[in-house]
Amino acid sequence: xxxxxxxxxxxxxxxxxxxxxxxxxxxxxxxxxxxxxxxxxxxxxxxxxxxxxxxxxxxxxxxxxxxxxxxxxxxxxxxxxxxxxxxxxxxxxxxxxxxxxxxxxxxxxxxxxxxxxxxxxxxxxxxx
Amino acid sequence: xxxxxxxxxxxxxxxxxxxxxxxxxxxxxxxxxxxxxxxxxxxxxxxxxxxxxxxxxxxxxxxxxxxxxxxxxxxxxxxxxxxxxxxxxxxxxxxxxxxxxxxxxxxxxxxxxxxxxxxxxxxxxxxxxxxxxxxxxxxxxxxxxxxxxxxxxxxxxxxxxxxxxxxxxxxxxxxxxxxxxxxxxxxxxxxxxxxxxxxxxxxxxxxxxxxxxxxxxxxxxxxxxxxxxxxxxxxxxxxxxxxxxxxxxxxxxxxxxxxxxxxxxxxxxxxxxxxxxxxxxxxxxxxxxxxxxxxxxxxxxxxxxxxxxxxxxxxxxxxxxxxxxxxxxxxxxxxxxxxxxxxxxxxxxxxxxxxxxxxxxxxxxxxxxxxxxxxxxxxxxxxxxxxxxxxxxxxxxxxxxxxxxxxxxxxxxxxxxxxxxxxxxxxxxxxxxxxxxxxxxxxxxxxxxxxxxxxxxxxxxxxxxxxxxxxxxxxxxxxxxxxxxxxxxxxxxxxxxxxxxxxxxxxxxxxxxxxxxxxxxxxxxxxxxxxxxxxxxxxxxxxxxxxxxxxxxxxxxxxxxxxxxxx
Numbered sequence: 098x099x100x101x102x103x104x105x106x107x108x109x110x111x112x113x114x115x116x117x118x119x120x121x122x123x124x125x126x127x128x129x130x131x132x133x134x135x136x137x138x139x140x141x142x143x144x145x146x147x148x149x150x151x152x153x154x155x156x157x158x159x160x161x162x163x164x165x166x167x168x169x170x171x172x173x174x175x176x177x178x179x180x181x182x183x184x185x186x187x188x189x190x191x192x193x194x195x196x197x198x199x200x201x202x203x204x205x206x207x208x209x210x211x212x213x214x215x216x217x218x219x220x221x222x223x224x225x
Numbered sequence: 226x227x228x229x230x231x232x233x234x235x236x237x238x239x240x241x242x243x244x245x246x247x248x249x250x251x252x253x254x255x256x257x258x259x260x261x262x263x264x265x266x267x268x269x270x271x272x273x274x275x276x277x278x279x280x281x282x283x284x285x286x287x288x289x290x291x292x293x294x295x296x297x298x299x300x301x302x303x304x305x306x307x308x309x310x311x312x313x314x315x316x317x318x319x320x321x322x323x324x325x326x327x328x329x330x331x332x333x334x335x336x337x338x339x340x341x342x343x344x345x346x347x348x349x350x351x352x353x354x355x356x357x358x359x360x361x362x363x364x365x366x367x368x369x370x371x372x373x374x375x376x377x378x379x380x381x382x383x384x385x386x387x388x389x390x391x392x393x394x395x396x397x398x399x400x401x402x403x404x405x406x407x408x409x410x411x412x413x414x415x416x417x418x419x420x421x422x423x424x425x426x427x428x429x430x431x432x433x434x435x436x437x438x439x440x441x442x443x444x445x446x447x448x449x450x451x452x453x454x455x456x457x458x459x460x461x462x463x464x465x466x467x468x469x470x471x472x473x474x475x476x477x478x479x480x481x482x483x484x485x486x487x488x489x490x491x492x493x494x495x496x497x498x499x500x501x502x503x504x505x506x507x508x509x510x511x512x513x514x515x516x517x518x519x520x521x522x523x524x525x526x527x528x529x530x531x532x533x534x535x536x537x538x539x540x541x542x543x544x545x546x547x548x549x550x551x552x553x554x555x556x557x558x559x560x561x562x563x564x565x566x567x568x569x570x571x572x573x574x575x576x577x578x579x580x581x582x583x584x585x586x587x588x589x590x591x592x593x594x595x596x597x598x599x600x601x602x603x604x605x606x607x608x609x610x611x612x613x614x615x616x617x618x619x620x621x622x623x624x625x626x627x628x629x630x631x632x633x634x635x636x637x638x639x640x641x642x643x644x645x646x647x648x649x650x651x652x653x654x655x656x657x658x659x660x661x662x663x664x665x666x667x668x669x670x671x672x673x674x675x676x677x678x679x680x681x682x683x684x685x686x687x688x689x690x691x692x693x694x695x696x697x698x699x700x701x702x703x704x705x706x707x708x709x710x711x712x713x714x715x716x717x718x719x720x721x722x723x724x725x726x727x728x729x730x731x732x733x734x735x736x737x738x739x740x741x742x743x744x745x746x747x748x749x750x751x752x753x754x755x756x757x758x759x760x761x762x763x764x765x766x767x768x769x770x771x772x773x774x775x776x777x778x779x780x781x782x783x784x785x786x787x788x789x790x791x792x
Contacts, residue, residue: 109289110289110292112247112251112293112296112297113292113293113296116247116297119240119243119244120240123239123240123243124237155288157281157285184288184292184307184310205291205292205295205296206292206293206295206296206300207295207296209240209296210244
């Protein structure tokens with residue numbers, strides 16, 4: 098089982114950024130890097146080399162799925178698992194996101210107190 | 226002295242507090258954000274003024290609130306915003322513009338929200354983030370987490386029974402029916418107590434030795450309780466060798482179990498030990514005080530031994546460090562005086578003296594001391610000797626006396642008081658009334674308003690009882706939602722009256738949780754000491770009276786039935 102240490106958190110809403118980072122760092126013990134847009138994510142993914150990317154779907158400049166498409170095309174980053182965070186959470190949509198290549202989907206709004214646990218669970222469920 | 230409250234400065238508490246701060250700031254920014262939306266909608270009323278950018282802006286504003294409001298616990302607001310977002314998205318998908326009718330709808334929805342956040346109770350929208358297993362500690366006014374107990378057992382019934390009972394005493398039980406999962410959990414987070422059922426049987430969870438392995442590999446070890454069907458000496462020895470702190474045979478007696486848990490969890494408190502130092506040599510006394518304070522303890526220094534009685538009742542030391550040879554009286558004499566008082570029978574006394582004669586040391590010990598240290602003494606030895614004894618003394622006294630949530634006597638301590646009061650009543654002829662009080666529909670309070678609310682109700686009731694009753698009345702927390710009172714030197718009717726007044730007072734209190742107001746009542750049953758020789762019967766009579774009060778509709782006080790058997 099690969100270990101989960103570094104998370105790249107992509108979310109344009111600053112308030113949510115702050116809380117999620119706090120939760121993931123203090124309760125989850127992860128090392129977290131945040132960025133506010135798909136484009137910024139593409140810049141940071143190289144240097145930071147995360148084990149996992151939490152990607153908000155709806156963002157102004159480049160939305161989540163687009164960012165993922167770009168990442169999947171880049172050889173060095175294609176393997177990094179991505180979990181989408183989105184307000185839509187119908188099972189059909191989850192299937193669609195997964196078909197796109199996402200590891201899983203986390204519904205928004207999320208409870209910051211349990212976010213680290215949710216992330217852990219998804220990670221464990223997907224490790225072989 | 227605090228008993229049982231555990232203030233955890235761990236990650237979740239930190240996060241929770243941070244969340245509160247952020248939420249505060251967020252709710253202050255809300256009116257501004259809503260105004261922004263309002264302005265944008267007003268502009269959009271003129272359909273010619275709508276542009277892809279302005280619509281995108283509107284959409285983003287609303288979408289962002291859906292997410293952030295929800296994350297901060299403002300669920301109603303988030304839902305409302307979601308409704309608005311749905312309308313916007315629907316329109317934009319079809320026509321890339323928003324028609325007048327939809328704008329009106331959006332404005333109406335917005336107007337609704339504004340109303341809620343403007344009133345002072347807009348904080349009612351903020352959901353209670355505090356998970357069920359937190360409570361408000363009345364001493365510090367802080368939120369403290371209920372200690373977590375990992376319970377590994379195949380006995381599903383037992384686990385189902387234990388969980389709610391333990392919750393009533395302020396513990397959260399997490400059940401494991403699989404050793405691998407237990408291991409996993411222990412590695413991730415050490416519980417306050419680990420309880421493992423090592424009963425033999427086809428579905429045995431683990432052997433005693435496997436549990437020992439688990440503890441040695443764990444990051445931080447925690448107190449360990451074994452539970453089993455068997456009780457032979459060999460098993461018990463294995464348990465001890467595996468580092469078990471306690472051993473319970475099934476069926477377990479719940480109260481003993483929870484009292485042991487209380488005692489074992491005291492260890493994690495890190496409340497500074499209080500040491501009273503008695504030495505006529507000012508400098509030496511100060512020197513010891515300094516050493517002990519450096520080690521994190523609180524100290525009080527007396528140079529005149531005769532002052533001890535004043536200091537001790539106020540300072541409530543965990544241990545007394547005493548010189549033997551002092552001008553006004555010897556340490557030995559002082560120890561004997563101290564032991565005359567029941568309250569200080571158990572307080573550890575450690576002599577510190579340059580006396581090297583062994584026989585003199587033994588003599589000193591025989592007069593009620595718990596240790597003898599010879600001067601000169603190095604700091605480490607002093608600190609360790611003091612710590613060990615202070616710790617033990619604390620474990621013993623807190624296990625024996627107080628309930629952690631309310632500070633009242635715990636179940637066992639109260640029962641003992643019933644015995645001793647009955648014995649006293651026999652001797653002196655001064656009778657007393659016994660009252661059992663049970664909060665009505667307490668489970669509903671917990672279910673509807675959460676355990677935090679439930680705890681507050683109990684704390685409030687205990688405070689009310691303390692306020693209204695006399696110093697000489699003895700109050701205990703008898704059970705999860707049960708209280709008990711001994712009223713010495715009181716007639717049955719006078720006792721009934723007092724309790725009834727308290728009942729009325731309690732029923733009038735408006736409790737508030739999440740903007741929800743509610744009130745709670747209790748039922749009570751009385752019994753009288755002159756009717757019973759046996760403490761168990763006395764309690765039973767009050768219990769039956771309580772039962773009648775409940776049957777008769779609750780929220781009332783019931784006198785003992787004249788038909789209840791006097792022995």
